[in-house]
Amino acid sequence: MNAVIKSVAYTLTHAPDLVVHAGSTQTTERIVNPESDYLKAITGGLRPFEDVVNYAPNQTYIGGMTPAQLAEIPMPWYENGLPQASRFGKFGEIMPQQELYLLLQICDSFDLVLLETDYAAKAAEEAAKHPMLVELLARAKAGVETAVIEAAMADGAEGLYQDGKLVGCVKKAHSIDENLSAHVILENLVSKATSVISLLNLVKNSGINRADIDMVIDCSEEAVGDMNQRGGGNMAKASAEIAGFTGATGSDLRAFCAAPVHAIITAAAMVKSGTYKNVVVTAGGSTAKLGMNGKDHLKKGVPVLEDVVGGFAVLISENDGTSPEILSESVGWHSVGSGSSPQAVITALVTDPLDKLGLKITDIDKFSPEMQNPDITKPAGAGDVPASNFKMIGALAVKRGELERAQLDEFVTRHGMVGFAPTQGHIPSGVPYLGFGREDIMAGDIQRAMFIGKGSLFLGRMTNLFDGASFVVQKNSGVSPAGSVSEEQVRGLIATALRDFAKSLGGE
Amino acid sequence: MSILANMKVIAIGDRDGVPGPAIEDCVKTAGGEVVFSSTECFV
Numbered sequence: 202m203n204a205v206i207k208s209v210a211y212t213l214t215h216a217p218d219l220v221v222h223a224g225s226t227q228t229t230e231r232i233v234n235p236e237s238d239y240l241k242a243i244t245g246g247l248r249p250f251e252d253v254v255n256y257a258p259n260q261t262y263i264g265g266m267t268p269a270q271l272a273e274i275p276m277p278w279y280e281n282g283l284p285q286a287s288r289f290g291k292f293g294e295i296m297p298q299q300e301l302y303l304l305l306q307i308c309d310s311f312d313l314v315l316l317e318t319d320y321a322a323k324a325a326e327e328a329a330k331h332p333m334l335v336e337l338l339a340r341a342k343a344g345v346e347t348a349v350i351e352a353a354m355a356d357g358a359e360g361l362y363q364d365g366k367l368v369g370c371v372k373k374a375h376s377i378d379e380n381l382s383a384h385v386i387l388e389n390l391v392s393k394a395t396s397v398i399s400l401l402n403l404v405k406n407s408g409i410n411r412a413d414i415d416m417v418i419d420c421s422e423e424a425v426g427d428m429n430q431r432g433g434g435n436m437a438k439a440s441a442e443i444a445g446f447t448g449a450t451g452s453d454l455r456a457f458c459a460a461p462v463h464a465i466i467t468a469a470a471m472v473k474s475g476t477y478k479n480v481v482v483t484a485g486g487s488t489a490k491l492g493m494n495g496k497d498h499l500k501k502g503v504p505v506l507e508d509v510v511g512g513f514a515v516l517i518s519e520n521d522g523t524s525p526e527i528l529s530e531s532v533g534w535h536s537v538g539s540g541s542s543p544q545a546v547i548t549a550l551v552t553d554p555l556d557k558l559g560l561k562i563t564d565i566d567k568f569s570p571e572m573q574n575p576d577i578t579k580p581a582g583a584g585d586v587p588a589s590n591f592k593m594i595g596a597l598a599v600k601r602g603e604l605e606r607a608q609l610d611e612f613v614t615r616h617g618m619v620g621f622a623p624t625q626g627h628i629p630s631g632v633p634y635l636g637f638g639r640e641d642i643m644a645g646d647i648q649r650a651m652f653i654g655k656g657s658l659f660l661g662r663m664t665n666l667f668d669g670a671s672f673v674v675q676k677n678s679g680v681s682p683a684g685s686v687s688e689e690q691v692r693g694l695i696a697t698a699l700r701d702f703a704k705s706l707g708g709e
Numbered sequence: 710m711s712i713l714a715n716m717k718v719i720a721i722g723d724r725d726g727v728p729g730p731a732i733e734d735c736v737k738t739a740g741g742e743v744v745f746s747s748t749e750c751f752v
Contacts, residue, residue: 458750542731571725573752583751586725624752657724657750667728667748 204472205524206674207479207516208407209636211262212293212399213509213623214301216391216491217247218362220508223387224491239496244365246498246505248279250297253509255282258574261621262511264292264636268618278576279504292636293402295509299324300334302361302369304394305387307340308443309371313386315353316361316369318344333401337443359383378428388488391510392423393440395485399512400444403481407516414516415477417441417451418468420460421484422626425453440483449481457661458571458630460484461513462654462670465632468517469527469672480517486510486625493624494581506577511628515635525642525674531557533653533671541667547597550653550671558673562598565616565673566647569634570594571655572622590653591617630654635674642676649675713741722748 221227221243230237253259257278261271265286274281288295296304303324306314316324321344328334328341350370354360361369371390375381396419404411419437426433437451454464461484468480488510495505520526533554539545551562570590578586595612598604604612622629631652638650656668718741722729729748736743 540731541728542734543727571752578752581751583723583725586752589725626752629752655724657748659748660750665730665748667724 202473202520202680203526203529204469204480204517205520205526205677206635206639207518207521207524208403208409209516209639210293210399210402210406210514211264211633211636212296212395212402212512213253213259213262214296214298214395214398214486214512215250215253215508216298216301216488216510217508218298218365219391219488219510220247220492220495220505222360222362223384223391223488224493224495224507225489226493226495239499242499243492243495243505246495248504248506248508252279252282252504254288254295255284255286257281257283258576258621259295259509259623260286260290262292262623262633263290263294265290267637268621268634271621272619276576277503278574279506292406293399296398298363300328300331301391301394301510302363303328303341304334304337304398305361305371305390306342307337308390308394308397311374312342313372313374314361314369314390315345315350315358315372317347317350317367320344320363320368333398333405340443357383359387375427380424380427380431389423389425389436391488392421392485393436393443395510395512396421396436396440396483396514397443397485399485399514400440400446400481400483403483403514403516404444409479409516411445412448414441414446414449414479414481416468416471416480417446417449418464418480418482419451419453419484420455420464420482420627422455422457422460422487436485437483440485441481446481456668457656457658458627459654459656459668459670460627461630461632462652462672465515465517465527465652466529466532466670466672468515469529472517472519473529478519481514482517483512483514484627485512486623486628490625494577494583497581501580503580506574507624509623509625511623511625513628513632515632520677520680522679523643523677525639526677528558528673528675531555531673533669535667535669537666543593544597546655546667546669547593550669551594551651552597552601554671554673561603562594562601563603563612563616565649565651567618567634567638567641567650568594568616568653569618569631569638569650570653572620572629572631572633573624574620574622574629577624578620585620587617587620588613627654630656631671638674642674645676649673711740713739716741717744718742719744720746722746724748724750725752
């Protein structure tokens with residue numbers, strides 16, 4: 202039987218000082234043009250936490266509002282914030298930087314993260330009010346004097362800043378190994394911490410007993426290792442340890458931005474085969490991509506919108522007879538020989554798997570390709586990525602005779618949606634709609650949705666190939682394991698029996 | 710059709726638009742010579 206999407210969690214972590222000190226656009230600028238106007242101006246373009254919480258695409262990502270509701274708000278969205286929005290949504294939360302720094306220390310098993318005494322105390326005080334961080338406070342360490350942090354900085358540590366002030370640091374983990382430099386350790390710890398907060402939200406959302414999770418797959422884009430095995434891994438197991446998944450093993454799956462879709466296909470196959478019962482696919486986010494398009498944003502008077510680190514977690518479980526199924530029998534993939542033209546890509550990812558299922562493009566109610574927020578990408582000159590994808594899919598439907606050319610705009614509106622995910626590489630890649638898609642299918646609003654991830658393999662210089670994969674999620678067929686009736690059917694039978702009983706009491 | 714005959718072409722493709730190799734194929738068909746081709750990811 203097909204595996205199901207049992208639960209999801211989405212998180213964002215506000216990291217304005219990491220934009221300045223860890224984003225690759227800024228670190229590169231500091232090397233090539235240290236006196237640039239951009240570096241002088243960037244702090245003025247950063248948003249306060251309240252604006253990040255009130256930002257409608259961020260609210261959509263954590264489930265505070267739907268993509269359809271977001272589409273009703275006029276762009277630019279950064280000028281039309283939602284007053285009084287909550288940092289917590291039904292899928293997850295938006296975390297402030299101070300909590301992130303404490304979580305970095307909680308996730309650090311080698312005493313590499315130092316926080317200043319007063320800052321650490323204040324962060325712990327705030328974390329004690331957090332519904333999930335409170336359980337991890339025992340892992341936090343006492344703060345240190347500023348002089349200790351400054352001494353570590355003189356020895357190659359990366360600074361942790363709050364409003365520009367040094368409040369801590371991440372030390373290097375080896376004297377000469379670049380793979381364990383402070384920069385890499387910071388990058389990896391942020392990825393781990395933002396995965397952990399997503400895992401904790403997933404536990405809350407699903408209600409699952411943590412010990413019942415068998416396998417965790419991390420599909421982020423960082424390499425964990427040392428000089429002898431630069432990408433050795435295993436981020437998944439490291440995150441699972443902090444999240445308290447005592448019964449779980451783990452492994453990492455890397456495929457640039459296509460990794461989340463590859464990971465969900467893999468997890469679904471693992472569960473369907475009976476190897477594991479509950480598999481979690483998770484990813485933390487990227488410090489390097491913070492402020493990636495900051496130059497274009499500031500040039501156009503736009504705030505530095507790439508100021509959050511993304512994260513998500515998805516629980517894929519045995520078929521429960523009610524949750525939407527992942528159709529493992531026909532997934533899409535871009536093969537080595539597929540070709541790189543847009544038509545070849547969409548054919549491989551969309552129509553080839555649909556043909557095997559006997560479905561037309563128009564049988565997919567919602568497509569979720571790369572879901573980048575156009576508020577971020579349009580001022581940067583990268584256009585509206587989701588809209589371009591929906592047009593390409595619709596154009597192929599026209600070519601196949603499944604849609605009239607005049608219906609193309611309507612197709613884009615009906616089968617697509619506005620983008621709402623931060624430009625964090627793998628984070629916007631197909632998966633942001635899994636939560637809403639699950640709900641829309643279970644509410645009967647749609648029958649099925651297709652999720653598409655794409656990856657820029659050529660960036661690693663090992664191949665010039667592009668990559669992509671896709672899967673379809675569909676309303677549950679209602680048949681639970683071993684041919685027994687589903688929970689939904691049992692509820693229906695009980696309701697009928699009670700109605701009949703009530704009627705008999707009424708003397709009918 | 711050799712509308713690009715005797716022309717040297719630099720192809721800069723976009724991962725979410727038309728990638729470099731696809732532009733290369735078009736240029737070759739039109740008789741041009743690709744001297745540099747790259748695909749960039751802007752997201």
